Amino acid sequence: MADWQPIGTQKRTDRDSKIPKEWRLPQSTLKQISMHSHLNVLDIPSTCGILTEKEISLTERYDATQLLEMLAKGEVSSYDVTLAFCKRAAIAQQLVNCLTEIFFDQALARAKEVDQYFKQNGKPMGPFHGLPISLKDSFNVKGVQATIGYVSFASREPASHNSALVEILLRHGAVVYVKTNLPQTMMTADSDNNLFGRTLNPVKLSLTAGGSTGGEGALIKLRGSILGVGTDIAGSVRIPALCDGIFGFKPSASRVPFAGKTPPGRLGMCAILPAIGPEGHSVRDMELWMKTVIDSTPWELDMNALDVPWRTVEDYKRPLRLGLITEHPKRPLHPSTLRAIKTAAKLLTDAGHIIIPLDNLIPDLWESAIIAWKYFMLDPKKTPETFIDEAKEPWVPSIATCTFPETANWNPTVDDLFELNMARMKVLHGYHSLVIQNKLDGFIMPTYQATAVPHDTYGVAIYTVLANLLNYPAGHIPFLKANKNLDVDYVRKDVAYEPPYDADAVEGAPTGIQVVGLPLRDEETLKIMQVVSDVLKATT
């Protein structure tokens, strides 16, 4: 056994010990859990007998907005809600391995404190009063480790500070209770690492849960969380939203404060900035989260946050003008995705919106993704590699699938960086011109060429990284599921599906569409998402 293995074993043992015995699933259930199983585990939390009827109701029947209304009126206590979600998160963990850090005790103590506040003051602590919110492992919570899946980080001390965002959540009354799994380096779409292992997709265990915010995706889908927080530099909020069938939103960079997180690589090159964004069960939950966070003058907690207040914008009453991007020939849309985007476009058109096809007008999607990847590979010190080498841990398998042949020998000079920036400007200019010429409110496009795919086959994320390269806000809306009887009409013989299309493997997997808005118009983008979600009758 290699030296790194006991470190992972210990970390997982410590984590699992935080799950009380009475919340443990029976061996009969556990023995069915495997990354090769086609099992859908979505019903197990409500049928396993661990949750009370009330707890099932609290965790299943509402979105965050509704729960917060009930909490703000005192119709339900934070303690009861938190306990319900702690139990359900514990169940989710046992089913899909979605958690990294568990701190139920602190969460329940905090819930009592919030309830006490309500009792004493007769009003909620803030817009997140009493609500449990889950966090990707890279966020820091005082007293809790943030190993982000690096074995070498397991020897680090627990955090001595809260991330700026965590401060804001707590200030507004939230309860934090778990952190969630993510991939080694955070740069692949399989949430798999040598400390915590792999997160499985609750819709079908044999499929990826997505990444890098994949632990969140799986936990939220199982309703072990009502609202979670991730980060997105190439699609890491939107990819798991697609894979697990929930909503996710990547804002314009720097509107949500990024300070005080544990970075997976080297700081100091801010070409493409990661953005923090929510994953959850409704567009209005994303909007509530964004408004609350940004109304908190984040600049005071993060010198790099934009001091741009949240604007109140009206719901759209007029038809939207949306550019439609479908596919790049190197990553043709799988049948279910093609069906989803075509159906969505038709429904939106039928509802009076104007859909403008742009495939032949946009800059090459593949080339755009390569530009983004070159930015991700700027660090000559290759810092993530040093973190990995430090523990002599192996690379997880999916890393090898997340590269472009075109970037193999990319060791840029400062001169190359000037050229790269100009190449990016050219892409930006292409989209800007299309927006102006066509008076676009935004775009619809796929989030990925397929649904969640079998583990370690996701590959490069050309359909999500575009919005990061442009720094346009973007969100994922769940819509339809892979259905081989319906999808058969969308199978094309003349394209090379990548990864290969296997109708049986993905049967039942959620699909959906991506909405991309205009830079710094996060407010409008969420309103567009609301319109699209309403037209598509999207639910998680």
Next chain:
Amino acid sequence: MADWQPIGTQKRTDRDSKIPKEWRLPQSTLKQISMHSHLNVLDIPSTCGILTEKEISLTERYDATQLLEMLAKGEVSSYDVTLAFCKRAAIAQQLVNCLTEIFFDQALARAKEVDQYFKQNGKPMGPFHGLPISLKDSFNVKGVQATIGYVSFASREPASHNSALVEILLRHGAVVYVKTNLPQTMMTADSDNNLFGRTLNPVKLSLTAGGSTGGEGALIKLRGSILGVGTDIAGSVRIPALCDGIFGFKPSASRVPFAGKTPPGRLGMCAILPAIGPEGHSVRDMELWMKTVIDSTPWELDMNALDVPWRTVEDYKRPLRLGLITEHPKRPLHPSTLRAIKTAAKLLTDAGHIIIPLDNLIPDLWESAIIAWKYFMLDPKKTPETFIDEAKEPWVPSIATCTFPETANWNPTVDDLFELNMARMKVLHGYHSLVIQNKLDGFIMPTYQATAVPHDTYGVAIYTVLANLLNYPAGHIPFLKANKNLDVDYVRKDVAYEPPYDADAVEGAPTGIQVVGLPLRDEETLKIMQVVSDVLKATT
């Protein structure tokens, strides 16, 4: 005679030919003009007999806000106002060589068009209705060259497009009539180049007019312009505002659209971004200008402009909390500057504001300036040098004075760039912490260690470049003048003045103070400037 010399001669002859004979100053006046003369030429425009009484009144008695009110009410025509400023600009040109491009004919035609609009529609064309606005040479105006002082650019075609900002000005009813002088490379504080020669300071011809927006500074001081537009990456709006004794404002980068300008160097590295800002005669003029420009959804014209609407903020009714930065030992404050900043701090304190000394708490100002300079020197191709070599023109003398010994061998790698970014973050963090700990609204500090100084002795701009490095908005407020009888009490024997202090040389030169606000709080920064301007009773 070198090949480049006739090109400059031709360009100046072409420019001068645009000044009608009846607007030419007599030889008796012109022969007094020299960069070695101590003459103050401020009174010549009103006494030379070229302007009518009404034209003297129109150009001298108002700020832009007042003139715009009169224009909007139809009390005065755009034609009359434009003609008055064309004449006065022509006089200014003959006195201090502040113009590069003259297009009076187009301006007067445009003024007629604006007047016609008013007659037909019974309302002004927009917030800049009928107002002549002057532009630094680097802005593009359709049909006009933008050589920015490079001899090699003299063979370029006239601009085929307007800069985004010029589009906005015109859309709102402005009249553009002249472009103004600037330094070779735009990276020194002496507005001197081999095409147009050197701009002199109208307060005292032997002193620098400042740079890089120095033509504007001199023109506005002579009231050959009521409102002008410059750019600022190290102080280029604020330095001439100090040197010539007017107001200047550098906003947060990217709020004012930068697209479509002629750049003096290579595009593609956006570490410290230049900002467009106004120079003029009152704080409220700066505010009106900013609000009007930013209310125009600049993103639609410039994909890199921030889509952040102008916020209406109230005048401050409470005491301000302002950090006070005085000096770095390597650039001790000259007596008049020391008197100005101490007097300003006392007057502000007396008026109830809270002034918090920060000299011992801020990151080293000299080191901060070096970080900024390293960013300015990133281009391995040294593009400005190639522009100069192309015409085999010599460097202007001041260039040699605008360098730090510490950056002599700076040929950075990508790794160095990571380190540089982290060094900048450290500086940012230092100021951010001070703001938070002291609940600061902003800072007051010198704009420069001295007043305008003799030509080619300005040196490095450590007191202005700080706000660019931080990307904090900042403005200059004119206040007091060098006065050797009063300044004698502020002379220190134990400091090494740089450039040397010569009381007679600078006698009568304007001094002032710099106000620095918080990032993206341009609205609040201008309100702070208004408070300070009121307390100091600042005028141009």
